[in-house]
Amino acid sequence: MEIVFTENNLLGDEPFTTDEVIAEYAEVKRTSVTRLIRKYLDDLKGVGKLGFQIRPSDSGQKIKIYHLNEQQATLIITYLDNTEPVRRFKKMLVEQFFIMKQELMKRQIIREMEKPVRKGLTDTIKEYMPDDKWAYGNITRLLCKTVTNHNPKQLKELRNAKNSHSLMDVLTSEEFESYQSLEQKVVTLIELGMDYYKIKEVISRKE
Incomplete structure (x- = not known):
């Protein structure tokens, strides 16, 4: 209850x-x-x-x-x-x-731990995908959809959050951990030379 x-x-x-x-x-x-x-x-x-x-x-x-x-x-x-x-x-x-x-404390701790991972993703995209200006947004939507079955906009609406809220504000600690794990995986895939569509194919496979 x-x-x-x-x-x-x-x-x-x-x-x-x-x-x-x-x-x-x-x-x-x-x-x-x-x-x-x-x-x-x-x-x-x-x-x-x-x-x-x-x-x-x-x-x-x-x-x-x-x-x-x-x-x-x-x-x-x-x-x-x-x-x-x-x-x-x-x-x-x-x-x-x-x-x-x-739960809220765990989410805050995970968020702080996630910052260097997110910076790593941003830096990796800049280095390996400099000509794809939509790469970061597309990958963020992909990760969110994979973890929650909703894109960031849909998730915020579902949880009564404002557009100004960060995606990290609305994820539960369990979703956060899954998101972070996939984010680290994407960094590796980008470094292997995969484009967005190949990354999507790999990420979308069932474990």
């Missing part, structure tokens, strides 16, 4: 949960949670910006869904009665916030 989210699954997003999730898994009324949020609004804002989204309910009315970061969610839980469901939910929440933060 997913109880911790990010806004757009982008590197740099802050993980959050919602008042709906807290109410459901702590087994309390959502109005009780939102009442606590409003009552302790200053406390919550003291540990981060309190986000929210407006969406239509089943009845068609617009409702405000609060987004709470880890500290804010922890505060609200401490204000609830210490029932068994509340204690169980708190443990789940701590675990999922930890997992989400580990």
Whole structure:
């Protein structure tokens, strides 16, 4: 079950949960949670910006869904009665916030490690394919498509990212590792004298 989210699954997003999730898994009324949020609004804002989204309910009315970061969610839980469901939910929440933060940290580390590889690809293209001005863009799209089944534009749209976001901002850590591995392979293929179409043929083969 997913109880911790990010806004757009982008590197740099802050993980959050919602008042709906807290109410459901702590087994309390959502109005009780939102009442606590409003009552302790200053406390919550003291540990981060309190986000929210407006969406239509089943009845068609617009409702405000609060987004709470880890500290804010922890505060609200401490204000609830210490029932068994509340204690169980708190443990789940701590675990999922930890997992989400580990994933984002891993993506940041991989991104830093990837910088010299990307520079190596750029330099290799300049040296071995100086007359192909579309080589870098074509290869980037090829790698992205191979790893995610989407080109960079499609992937950003799918993950609600802006065009200004880097492709590296939207890849998961698993996708990032696959992308980096293929990127290193492409450098070798270019150095062997292969053009884009031959590289595409090799990269597109199933391992």
